[in-house]
Amino acid sequence: MPSNALPPGPRGSLLGGSLRDFSTHRLDFFVRVAREYGDLASFRFGPRRLFLASHPDLIEQVLVTDAKHYIKHFGARMYKPVLGNGLVTSEGDFWLRQRRLSQPAFLKARVLSYAPVMSDLTRAMLARWHPGQHINVHEEFSRLTSAIALKTLFGLDDAGDREEFVASLREAFDLLSARFGDLVRTPLWVPTPRNRRTTRAIAHLYRVVDGFIAQGRARKEPGDDLLSRLVAARDDDGSQMTDTQLREEAMTLYLAGHETTALTLTWSWYLLSTHPAAEARLAEEWARVLGGRAPAPDDLPHLPYTDAVITEAMRVYPPVYLIGREATCDLELGGYRVKKGTTIFMSQWVSHRDPRYFGPDPDAFRPERWLDGLAKRIPKYAYYPFGGGPRVCIGNTFALMEAAILLATVGQRYRFTLDPNAVIETSPQITLLPTYGIPATLALR
Template sequence: MTGPQHEARAARTAPPGPPRRATFRLLKQLFTDRLALMGDNAETYGDVVRIAIGPKAMYLVNHPDLAKHVLADNAANYHKGIGLQEARRALGDGLLTSDGETWRQQRRTIQPVFQPKRISRQAAVVASEVDALVKRLAEHDGPVEILHEMTGLTLGVLGRTLLDAELGGYETLGHSFEAVQDQAMFEAVTLSMVPQWVPLKKQVEFRTARDDLRRIADELVEQRLANPVENGEDVLSRLIASGSEQGASRERMRDELITLLLAGHETTASTLGWAFHLIDEHPEVAERLHTEAVEVLGDRLPEHEDLRRLTFTVAVVEEVMRLYPPVWLLPRIAQADDEIGGYHVPAGSDVVVVPYTLHRHPEFWTDPERFDPGRFDAANPAGRPPRYAYIPFGAGPRFCIGNSLGVMEAVFVLAMAARDLELRKVPGKVVEPEAMLSLRVRGGLPMTVHRRERTRRSEAA
């Protein structure tokens, strides 16, 4: 059969995927190894895969052109999906979980805070926070939990750059967000079939964490209301002003603030954790980072203009995010029937674009499992893959609003740490990924800290 009838029938065809008899294996992977679930099926079945688990069917999309279709070209048809829907219990209708006109209003309110000129003016604040971190690490005699340190740093930067507030007194924030992620992923993989009142440890911890986050958000709003900033450009000031203009409730402000606190620190902290792990695994990369930092920075703190000079450091950050994208899964729900890659996707389907597998696609990346910052050599832009083969910050209208600040922060941390320190994993530490809302190192990352000398290459000669 040829012609329009054949094309219509082809468009109604379901994508390939694992058979029903594989349900128990898929369920096990869903609970214990979500990265393998995505990677194995993409490798076996191709760039569009239908994964049926119980009553649910999930459509895995793993090609740049198809990612562009879902995230950009037909973005209006795809609302936030699995994982983020469950996270709404704690985050409410914040920028991360909302859709439609609510999301558009929130984006318009917050967007000015992330304008390039304003972010560039925050470089001195970021550098001072990183400088304090490096000095603190240099004083450690024994192992230090580097993920804890990175969480503290990123929260401190977020507070000073985006909120014009000090978050140092809120030590529970990091733990509370971990509990939120754990519960959101638990509900996602159990299809929300476990009643929320069941007193499982995970659910009890989540309720405590949710209350803690709401309390902190309310305190920050109250502090700003009591001490307003005239013509304030920070997020708190803009949320309060927008709430007054639009009649938005205090709950809406709280939702947005909690979302910002999570998204604004978690992704950068995760990226830095993976960066220190990979740098430790590749001493030659550590040496190049040290050399570049000494030659570019000397003894001073970095400035925004240094992002153009720290080319290898930027490449390292980009390659880290290729292998371990902090947002490893971009879940969506189809609002209407669609066709993806020639296959029919019914309305209501869970459609997931997975940067973790996309960034390892052998058609677009040579030796994709290898850590090679040279892929992002600024002198060889022609060597880069297609735009949508690399999406660590998402793509389309919902492209991450804080990408510039996150990259600047990560580059400053790696440059200043490489200049003055050498971080080595504790012997015997097995580093494994944990795929939650973000892609983090499972069980933390203890490292020992060793001081280095700032010796320029010319001086050494």
């Protein structure tokens, strides 16, 4: 029988529990809780009880073994005003149907067909750069992966439309993220200044995406973009997605396909700029295998160190640093009772720094750790940058191919020198952002 006692954990304040620590020092808070209280800990956010599961076996139990008894947690549901019932936020049979309709758009052959778009847009970015130019690495790669996502998702080429769409999306998510730390959340229908800004940004996004969908439905012949494939998708009974469902999936896929890859590249270049030996080894691999040309998908298996750099960057700075599930019935986890409604947090930031699997200096950036079969030796859920179980990220193959192509295409031409006065800090929102960006200077390789 599971124990009715709670797992150990910080008591926090009388009213807010650990909400203040979470809001102000989120990553340090999770690491401290895991290290001080063990593989399964508990704490409060106001009246809400939460668990933090940090052992791979416990994470696998939540994400795989007992997956049907969990739904997305309250924090993920806060983004429903933007994402609606897309793949990230929907549940049950509806989620399964949407996943089934979306899956063909992410088959390997179709993902590989987007490689030329990735290369072409990367070369267009490089054509605008020049040696000695000061750039913000995160802004540049965010702009690039946004262009790739909007081209492959919507067939959209117009830069003005891209900038307007991205600005509205970022404003909406920033405003919704700010609500996460509120002890009392005002419903969006209450016309506070922040709520009005949020609803205006969301309404603008809906109008833009609805226009893309109308264009997609009006085409006589389906295009090569993902939206065209989703418009044409049929369920077993012949039914299609409604315009609302298409909009919500498009918003979800754009966010997943744009933000995480931009952050992977941002943190990769930051780490490489501070680890010259790793960068030199990477440049040698590109020179030997590619000889200055842009990589094609067939080249990627011959770039093991490139893959190791990306894998290690996502370990040290996981773009998605926290996932959560809410129990739909009473369950057992780690010998403790999980009451219905309890949220289980699992933090990649914590797991990826576990010395049991990554050695005595787990914070160190060492890509070579992945070259001797480490991935096969550690438990599956010691490293899980794309989540896991039936709800593993549908775009993980797309994201990894894109990261490798962009890293090698850019890196053969330029290297980045971190500005000496740069302040590099993390800003954990829905993803792990660099607070002040990554300011750097370009130099020809």
